[in-house]
Structure formats: C-alpha cells, structure tokens
Amino acid sequence: MNLEYKYLLDGNFHSDSRVWVYQSSRLLSLGEVLEAEEKINAFAKDWKSHGTPVKAAGYLFFGQFVILMADETATGVSGCSTDSSVRFIKDLEATFNVRFFDRTTLAFVVKDKIERLPLSQVAYGIENGFITQETLFFNNVVQTKKELEENWLIPVGKSWLKEKFPSMVGGR
Numbered sequence: 001m002n003l004e005y006k007y008l009l010d011g012n013f014h015s016d017s018r019v020w021v022y023q024s025s026r027l028l029s030l031g032e033v034l035e036a037e038e039k040i041n042a043f044a045k046d047w048k049s050h051g052t053p054v055k056a057a058g059y060l061f062f063g064q065f066v067i068l069m070a071d072e073t074a075t076g077v078s079g080c081s082t083d084s085s086v087r088f089i090k091d092l093e094a095t096f097n098v099r100f101f102d103r104t105t106l107a108f109v110v111k112d113k114i115e116r117l118p119l120s121q122v123a124y125g126i127e128n129g130f131i132t133q134e135t136l137f138f139n140n141v142v143q144t145k146k147e148l149e150e151n152w153l154i155p156v157g158k159s160w161l162k163e164k165f166p167s168m169v170g171g172r
Contacts, residue, residue, distance in 0.1 A: 001112045003062075003136070006149050010057045010069075015146040017071040022089050022100035023107055023140055024064040025116070032096050033063050039095070040066060043088045049081035062114055064107075065138065066092065066100060069145060108156070109136035122161065133157030 028036060040058035047054040047070070055074040059067040068085055070077045089100050104119045108131060117125055125131040137156045142148045156162065 001109070001114075003109065003153060005059075005061050005153075008059060008061075009145065009149065013055070013057065013069060013071045013145050014073045015144065015149075016073075017069050017145040018077060019142055019144055019148045020068045020085065021138075021140040021142060021148075021152070022066040022068075023102075023105070023116075023138065024066070024096075025099040025102055025105065026064070027114070028060075028063045028096060028098070033060060036060050036066070036092060036096065039088075039092065040068075043085075044068065047081065047084065049075050049077055054081060064114065065140075067148070069148075103140075106161075107138040107140075109153075114138075126156075131156055133162070137161060 037060050040060055044056040044058035047056040052075045054077060055071040057069045059065075059069075061067060066089065070081075092098075093100050105116050106119060106122060107114055107116050108125075109115075110130065117131075122131065133156055135156045136153055137159050139152055139154055139159050141160070142152050151158075
C-alpha cells in the first residue's frame with residue numbers, strides 16, 4: 001500500500017495553514033471517490049470568508065479521509081466560513097451515506113490495509129498485539145499543514161494513544 005501523500009499537498013500553502021481532517025466511516029467506492037473529489041475541489045475553489053475568497057485546498061486521501069486546508073496568511077477563516085465547511089462535510093455525509101464526524105473510531109494501518117477501530121476496542125487491540133508501538137496511526141487531530149506533513153500518519157508510540165494506554169504500550 002502506497003502511503004505517500006505529502007507530495008500531493010499544495011506547496012504554495014504556508015506551513016501554518018489550518019487543516020481539518022474528516023475520516024469516513026467506510027472506504028468510498030471508486031465512483032464515489034471521483035464524485036467526492038469533484039465536490040471537494042469545487043468547495044475549496046468557492047470557499048469564502050465574509051465574501052472574500054479563502055486560499056483553500058481540499059483532498060480525499062486513501063478513499064476515506066477528507067482534508068480541508070486554508071492558508072490564513074491570505075484570508076482568515078472565521079465562524080461563518082468554518083460553518084460553511086461543516087455544512088459541506090454534512091452534505092458529503094448525506095450524498096454518500098457515510099459519517100465524517102465520528103471521532104470515536106480510529107484508523108490504523110494493519111497488514112498493509114487501513115483498518116478502523118472503535119476507541120473502546122483499542123485497548124483490546126493493544127493487549128492482543130494487533131496494535132503495537134510501530135503500528136501506523138492516522139492522527140486526525142492535526143491542525144496545521146506542518147502537523148499534517150509530520151504528525152498525521154505516525155507510529156502509535158509517537159501519538160496521543162501512548163499517553164492513553166501507557167501501561168500497555170510502554171511494555172511492548
């Protein structure tokens with residue numbers, strides 16, 4: 001599985017550009033991916049903050065992660081423009097019958113495949129060796145382009161999960 005994504009990010013965006021990551025509740029089909037990418041690109045192109053265009057980009061990575069990025073060195077993103085992005089993601093949910101706002105399901109790369117696991121089952125995964133310190137984890141709480149590049153797809157042992165389960169992760 002090719003996990004390279006950084007080269008797809010627009011190099012003309014400041015490293016402090018704001019980022020929002022939305023994880024789908026399922027892998028989108030190829031047809032859905034093509035339609036979703038079209039909608040994401042159109043939203044990013046037309047995104048405005050108080051009538052002023054936002055320097056924005058949108059991505060669909062691995063068929064299940066929508067990433068919106070706004071370079072606020074050009075135009076700040078305020079409450080109204082953030083609300084419009086949330087409405088857009090809710091429209092995607094309705095169009096594709098998926099959930100993008102479920103923060104209790106985490107995504108890992110296990111056996112060269114992206115697997116989603118409810119937070120309530122992560123301890124079981126760690127205890128039984130399905131998830132180790134080296135297992136790659138999609139850290140969807142990143143907030144800037146720099147964090148997206150450096151801390152989005154990281155080993156569990158370098159994520160906030162190590163703090164949540166120190167006795168289990170630390171012992172492996």
